[in-house]
Amino acid sequence: MKRFRPLSPRSWFRPDSAGAPTAPTRADAAIQMYHCSKSYLAGSFALRDVSLEFGRGEFAFLTGPSGAGKTTLLELLFGAEHPSEGQIVVLGRNISRLGAAAVPRLRRRIGVVFQDFKLLPRLTVEENVALALDVLGTPRREARAKVFATLKQLGLQHRRYHHPLSLSGGEQQRVAIARALVNEPEILLADEPTGNLDADLTLEIMDLVVSTALRGTTVLVATHDLSLVDRYGKRSVRLEAGRVTEDHRPAGGVA
Amino acid sequence: MKRLTVLLLYFARTTLRGLRGSPVTTAVAILTISVSLVLVGAFDLLLRNMEDLLDDFGRDLHVTAYLEDGLADAEAEHLAAVLLTVEGVESVRPVSKDEALERFKSGMGADLLDGLDENPLPASIEIQLLPEQRTPAGMRIVVESIRGLPGIGDLGSGQDWVEGYLRALAVVRGIGVGLSFILAFAALLIVTNTIRLAVFARRDELDILRLVGASRAFTNTPFIAEGIAQGAAGGSLAVLLLFGIFHLVLPGLEFGFEVVLGSAPRFFHASEVLVLIGQGAALGLIGSVAALIGNARP
Known part of the structure; x- marks a missing residue:
C-alpha cells in the first residue's frame, strides 16, 4: 500500500525544537550545525563551537589530523552521539531533539561508510548489502533486485554470493558503499573510507564516492x-x- | 500487510539462525528449563492427583454408626429415624450384621472368617451427609451431635483421615510452590545469560543494523523470539520427560493406588500440558527481556 504524500514535503518540515532557539532552516540545506560542541569529559572538547552548512548534493571533505574531531562530527550527524551544546538539523530534523524512535528513521535516509568496512563475515555480499533493506521490510525479491542493481553499478555483481573475507580490500569497501547506497540515501557519510586501501584502490573508491554526489x-x-x-x-x-x-570552497564549486 | 509478512519472515530466519548459531548454549538453556519444569510439573501432577482423590473421597464421605450388639430391630429402626432428624444428615441406611458379613466377604475374600462360628461384625447405620456438610468440619458437627445416642456403640468416619490428608496436601503444595519459585529463578538466570551471550556474539551485526536504521524493536525481536522458543522447547521436553517418568513409575505405584484409594493416578490433561509449555515460554520471554534491558546502545 502506498501512502499519499504531498508534493515537496521537505520544505514544510520545521526543526523539532521545543522552546529552544529555533534554528533557521533552508530548504536546500541537507545539514546545518549551529555552535555545536561535543564533550565526552568535563572540560575537554572533541568538538567546539562548530557551525557548518552543507547543501543538498554538495560534496565536501573533512580534513585534519587524527583526534581533530572528524569522526565525532560524523557521529553527531547520524545520531550515534548527541551534541553537548548547539543544534544540528539534518534533512529538516533537529537531531538533538529526536526521540529514540525517530533516530532509526533518520538513519534510513543516511548512508555511512567506515574505514574498517563493517561487513559481516558470516553473510554473503548480497546479504550484507540487503541488511539495509531488511530493516525497511523490503520484500525479498524487490530487495534482491535492488541489491543486484547497486552491486552492478559498483562492478561487484559477480561477487554477490561470495563472503567478504574472500574479497580484496577495495572490493570489501565497495560492498560497504553498496550497503550505504542501496536505499538511495540523501546523505552519504564516509569516515576515512580509503584509510585501509592502497593508492590505486583509493582513487577507485573516491571516484565512486564523488560520483554519488553528482x-x-x-x-x-x-x-x-x-x-x-x-x-x-x-x-x-x-x-x-x-x-x-x-x-x-573552490571557485566555481557547489555552494 | 506485505511488509509485516516480510518482517515476520525475516525475524523467523534470524531467530533460527541465532538458535543454530550457538547450539550448545541453546541446548543448555533448553535442558535447564526442562529440568526445572519436570520438577515443578511433578509436584503439580502429585497435587492434582491428591486433589482429585480428595474430591472422590469427599463425594462418598459418610459417617457409620455401629450399633451395640443385641439391639432389637425395632430399636434400630427408631434410632435410624432419630438420626434422620439430625441437622446435616441427608439419608440413613441400616446395614444388618448379615449384610456387613457379605460385604466383608466380597471385599476381602470369603475364607478369611471361615474359622469363626459367629458373625463378629456389628450391624450399623450408614449416615449420608448433605452435600454441603461433606467436609471434615461439617462431619465433625454431625459426629458430635449423634455421639452418645442410646444404641450407638462406635462411630466411624473418615474425618481424621481427611484432616491428615489436607495437612499433607498443604505441605506438598507449600514445598511445590517454594521449589517452583527457586527453580524458575534459576532457569530465568540461565535464559538471561544465554540471551546476553547471543547479544554479545552478534554485537557487530546489531551495530550494523542500528547503523542502517534498525529500530530497537527490530533488533530485539529475534532475541525475544529466541528466548520464547527456548522456553517453549524446554516446556515441551519437560512434558515428554514427565510422561516417560509417569509411565515408568506408574506400574509400581498403580497397585497401591488402586487398593488404598480406589482410583488410578492420571497424567496432565491437554490444557494442563499447554499451561506447562506456556510456563516455559513465559520463562523464556521474561529471561530474554531481562537480558535486553540495559543493552541500550544508540
Whole structure:
C-alpha cells in the first residue's frame, strides 16, 4: 500500500525544537550545525563551537589530523552521539531533539561508510548489502533486485554470493558503499573510507564516492589524506582540536 | 500487510539462525528449563492427583454408626429415624450384621472368617451427609451431635483421615510452590545469560543494523523470539520427560493406588500440558527481556 504524500514535503518540515532557539532552516540545506560542541569529559572538547552548512548534493571533505574531531562530527550527524551544546538539523530534523524512535528513521535516509568496512563475515555480499533493506521490510525479491542493481553499478555483481573475507580490500569497501547506497540515501557519510586501501584502490573508491554526489546525494568524506583534497578540488573543511580552522570552497564549486 | 509478512519472515530466519548459531548454549538453556519444569510439573501432577482423590473421597464421605450388639430391630429402626432428624444428615441406611458379613466377604475374600462360628461384625447405620456438610468440619458437627445416642456403640468416619490428608496436601503444595519459585529463578538466570551471550556474539551485526536504521524493536525481536522458543522447547521436553517418568513409575505405584484409594493416578490433561509449555515460554520471554534491558546502545 502506498501512502499519499504531498508534493515537496521537505520544505514544510520545521526543526523539532521545543522552546529552544529555533534554528533557521533552508530548504536546500541537507545539514546545518549551529555552535555545536561535543564533550565526552568535563572540560575537554572533541568538538567546539562548530557551525557548518552543507547543501543538498554538495560534496565536501573533512580534513585534519587524527583526534581533530572528524569522526565525532560524523557521529553527531547520524545520531550515534548527541551534541553537548548547539543544534544540528539534518534533512529538516533537529537531531538533538529526536526521540529514540525517530533516530532509526533518520538513519534510513543516511548512508555511512567506515574505514574498517563493517561487513559481516558470516553473510554473503548480497546479504550484507540487503541488511539495509531488511530493516525497511523490503520484500525479498524487490530487495534482491535492488541489491543486484547497486552491486552492478559498483562492478561487484559477480561477487554477490561470495563472503567478504574472500574479497580484496577495495572490493570489501565497495560492498560497504553498496550497503550505504542501496536505499538511495540523501546523505552519504564516509569516515576515512580509503584509510585501509592502497593508492590505486583509493582513487577507485573516491571516484565512486564523488560520483554519488553528482546524483544529488550530499557527501561528506572525512580523510587525513590532503592529496585527495587537492586532486578532486572540492570544498574542504579543516578541523583542528575540535574547531573549524578553515572552510575552503573552490571557485566555481557547489555552494 | 506485505511488509509485516516480510518482517515476520525475516525475524523467523534470524531467530533460527541465532538458535543454530550457538547450539550448545541453546541446548543448555533448553535442558535447564526442562529440568526445572519436570520438577515443578511433578509436584503439580502429585497435587492434582491428591486433589482429585480428595474430591472422590469427599463425594462418598459418610459417617457409620455401629450399633451395640443385641439391639432389637425395632430399636434400630427408631434410632435410624432419630438420626434422620439430625441437622446435616441427608439419608440413613441400616446395614444388618448379615449384610456387613457379605460385604466383608466380597471385599476381602470369603475364607478369611471361615474359622469363626459367629458373625463378629456389628450391624450399623450408614449416615449420608448433605452435600454441603461433606467436609471434615461439617462431619465433625454431625459426629458430635449423634455421639452418645442410646444404641450407638462406635462411630466411624473418615474425618481424621481427611484432616491428615489436607495437612499433607498443604505441605506438598507449600514445598511445590517454594521449589517452583527457586527453580524458575534459576532457569530465568540461565535464559538471561544465554540471551546476553547471543547479544554479545552478534554485537557487530546489531551495530550494523542500528547503523542502517534498525529500530530497537527490530533488533530485539529475534532475541525475544529466541528466548520464547527456548522456553517453549524446554516446556515441551519437560512434558515428554514427565510422561516417560509417569509411565515408568506408574506400574509400581498403580497397585497401591488402586487398593488404598480406589482410583488410578492420571497424567496432565491437554490444557494442563499447554499451561506447562506456556510456563516455559513465559520463562523464556521474561529471561530474554531481562537480558535486553540495559543493552541500550544508540
